[in-house]
Amino acid sequence: MPDLPEGVVAALRAELPERCLLTDPDSMARYAHDEAEWAPHGKPAAVVRASTTEQVATAVRICSRLGVPVVPRGAGTGLSGGANALDGCVLLSLAEMNRIVEINPREQLAVVQPGVVNDDLRAACLEQGAWYPPDPASSPWSTIGGNVATNAGGVCCVKYGVTRDYVLGMEAVVGDGEVVRLGRRTAKGVAGYDLCGLFVGSEGTLGVITEVTVRLLPGVRAPERTVVGYFDTLVAAGEAVAAVAAAGVVPSALELLDKHCLEAVDAWKQMGLSAEAEVLLLGRSDSPGAAGDHEVETLARCFDQAGATWSAVSTDQHEADALFQARRLAYPALERLGPLLTEDVCVPRAAVPEMLARIEASARRHDTHIANIAHAGDGNLHPLIITAAGDEEAKLRAQRAFDDIVDDAIALGGTVTGEHGVGLLKRRGLHAELSPAVVGMHHAVKNALDPRGIFNPGKVFGDPGS
């Protein structure tokens, strides 16, 4: 049992600067949950806004001694409830640890504090001729620490991989407050277990990440060319995605938006996108020269053969950028319409049409409204189940659709979460996806590295009924 909140608050107050600590309910409420509107959250005993590793270590040491849960948090843009407060926990915000410590194009790496915003890191790297690829849709707001904790994906992952592919090393506060360095700064290294990789995607359940060393690529890239396709149906667009995979082409982006998304963006930003198509596919190639020519031609041919009502290689960079901007805005635009229940399933590329058909069937079966955005080239689909605020009956139907989609993804050889993480919302899905023996390995690793059970307990592989 956690100690009484007063005990932990007094202990934190005794050892941390006053300005680190928030304890009044109104201030704490802003930190109590992420953007997963459907996930439950409790009331923290205190919010610690750390600005140094030492402060993190102090907070962890106190929580360990008193048996109080520690929930780490970045910008709170998560979509699974992973950063949601537990009753009586210490909510540890890393947002103020936002210094870029080093950008080193020669060694192709950067060292950053966890609170650095993704877009800020990319911009700073580009100034020095280097590129940090992972680009979740939340990149203007989300932090590297949160990206690492959830192993965030993004638009360019289809060619360039996810966050985990760019994490070389980290500093973390573990156990009873020890500060450790995991991973490395060199291009290669196999000295011991890949504990750094184990922490990537562990959603705060193994410790608190206080610094990250990321790998960079050269900043000079060929200009991207965009192929736009309009489709009458989701399934036809899905067939185009499967055809691109079958053609052996790896685009630098392959995104899908349906009319619900386009309408929501139009309603917010008056971009006038929704008149043309039921479903929009956006492909990109950044391969230079003849290779790029081949890729954009193949993308257009795949779109046409799958039944695109219109397709073109965009010659207008502004227009192309506007379409990708719409992709990025789709989620916040839809959020304006009511509580969103966000899916994140990932299926084999060949199964994309079938999965999209099943999502539509789920929507019909449960009389719900589902918008679709997708990192389609990865098979990573984000059906967004929309309900009117306050309609509890609709919420129940939405939850049933959500559960069906999770089960369909597993049945098609997919996973319940491609890039958002399990948090609270996908715990039932995780238990459906992983065998009991593998869940048992999770508990064993968790107990080994967090014997006091203080780090974000109950998340990810905890009891979904709790």
Add this chain to the structure above:
Amino acid sequence: MPDLPEGVVAALRAELPERCLLTDPDSMARYAHDEAEWAPHGKPAAVVRASTTEQVATAVRICSRLGVPVVPRGAGTGLSGGANALDGCVLLSLAEMNRIVEINPREQLAVVQPGVVNDDLRAACLEQGAWYPPDPASSPWSTIGGNVATNAGGVCCVKYGVTRDYVLGMEAVVGDGEVVRLGRRTAKGVAGYDLCGLFVGSEGTLGVITEVTVRLLPGVRAPERTVVGYFDTLVAAGEAVAAVAAAGVVPSALELLDKHCLEAVDAWKQMGLSAEAEVLLLGRSDSPGAAGDHEVETLARCFDQAGATWSAVSTDQHEADALFQARRLAYPALERLGPLLTEDVCVPRAAVPEMLARIEASARRHDTHIANIAHAGDGNLHPLIITAAGDEEAKLRAQRAFDDIVDDAIALGGTVTGEHGVGLLKRRGLHAELSPAVVGMHHAVKNALDPRGIFNPGKVFGDPGS
């Protein structure tokens, strides 16, 4: 304490087909060690040559019950003693589990048994228009299971990454003989801890890998162009490597061979390579079109500015291939000259010249003969310490040079092993590189997943004095 060998042999005999089991000392001797000639090895109680996952599970179940160590082994091409027998262990050979289960270019993946030879997988993938990049120098002989267990690197890693970057999922036998599936088949996935990644590079200490799902790239690549540079000194060649990194170019290979290597290859294969240079640098670019032109020009300019006595973009593909063939043959060619003590340090790219200078200083200080080959573009150096067979005094001096090189690599911000693994030879180095807290995390994870302590015990982070 292990049970008496007779007990485990009788139990294995009762449950496994006769042809799986070797128990006579001469037959077992061939399986008792890898290619790390300096690493000690014991005598196994039995060798199990498994041909199915069920046989592996049976062997593990028996060993778990009797507390007998299990040492998994592929082709035995390891260079750190990771697959060396422990006294009374069951040596579990996976070499006969060598079936390619699936090659799926559409999903960009292949499913293979652990005994598939690296080059065989690459060739089979190319027939289907896909490419499996990781290419350790041992690729004609080493197996995917061993590559995964050690997180093997290779020549193209400098641009395309190491084995771990290509492992999506696996089947493994863990614990008391349970068969589990870790990882996934989809492009992305974050459902739970990356236990699959944790097993990559774990050198058989967490379980036995019985199937691997690897990621593939498209098989169509631009032809590689080779830039050759001759240098008078190791340090000048190292300066060229650092200059390439500083220029922001990522070659598809950047390999270094010194005259000792070239002479050894000449002595074996009469290739006539050693007359021209003290040190050879081989750079490659596989970028198409103008990007490739820029890369080869930059490589040549960096070579020249660092003091190359000669450099050229090779126009003769046969000649270029012969030079890379020499790189691949260097290790076995040197092995013919006497017992090799193989280093595998990896340092920051900017530190390559200094590290090469320190290696030369170590050779002088300890009166040893050191040949150098290197994945220089990664900062991954392989000084090879050569002694005459039977010269025990020279062996002691070689060991001192080995220890100094390890310490120098750590002092320069590097790691004690870039791609070979820790096995037995680098255990002292691992303890020097990792903090006690991080070593403690290794023990905790090991104990959590292998509570009986049967999987390759004592390797990697075990007591180096044992």
